[in-house]
Amino acid sequence: MTTNPDLAALIRTIPDFPKPGILFRDISTLLLDRQGFATAIERMVAAIPGPIDLVAGIEARGFIFAAALAVPLGAGLLLIRKDGKLPGVTVAEEYELEYGRDRIAMHADACVPGARVLLVDDLIATGGTARAALRLLRRTGAAVVQAQFVVDLPDLGGAAALRADGLDVHALVSFPGH
Template sequence: MAEAENEDIRSRIRTIPDFPKPGIQFRDITTLLLDPEGLRLTIDRMAEQVEAPIDLVAGVDARGFLFAAPLAIKLGTGVLLIRKDGKLPGATIAEEYALEYGTDRIAIHADACAPGANVLLVDDLIATGGTARAAVRLLRKAGATVQQAGFVVDLPDLGGAEALREDGITVRSLVAFEGD
């Protein structure tokens, strides 16, 4: 879907200048989440972008969960939670990724998906792509087939969507904000 067709979604996303530090234009989806019509439109349009078949929708901790669950209901699939390491109670597998200063880890339950399951990765926003790329590696380590990722917002100047494409992922987003 052309981004111009999603101006109604874009207009529901608030920009907060200089957060969390000077020079950053924070794209705040809480205003979109507060709007029932905006949220419904977002889920409907994200679902329209998905190429079937999908067995699971994987949501990235934590805002990705807000879009993964209703999207999974619409697509008739289950939801796979990608959590910060140490937050899941059972046996897990994890993947480390680089942060600006240091590293972090994300994890899934070791039995979260069957080998060969077609998994759609979902999050609210794609920026540098570090977390999303780690999520793809983690899901593939678990035996999943990951070929698609969906985001509400893309910040293309930060290169994350392009990096995911280099990893063989079809990346779709509803809106993009340049210059961030």
């Protein structure tokens, strides 16, 4: 049972996308609802433990929520992108995909050691990208204080893996299954 049924009701489920057997949780319907989107941001802000220096958003939908959170928190916005998408000097971290590997990156000078960072994405499933982002941030000396997601798919284990990595994880809604 989700703790925010009003927000869960605003997230559309699309069966068999992107392939048969998958229940795609579409946050675009939440974003279209101005009150729902505002409520989501308010509740995410309320769950943050203490001051934050940077909100790190994971490409691409994580940017939406990270930017919206950075404003009321008075924090900077750190972009974590697919490798090769950022200009200048970057640091990168590789991670496993279902069929191969990928890399995410951030600017090498984006985070000073000791900065209090909130890691944000729209959805946590298996956790591969989020765990790579956590490793990347920690490598730069960041104090990652929490990871926040709008949607958690707990059956896929990503949030549990982040917790096993020593990170506080918060999600507004959770949906069973894939």
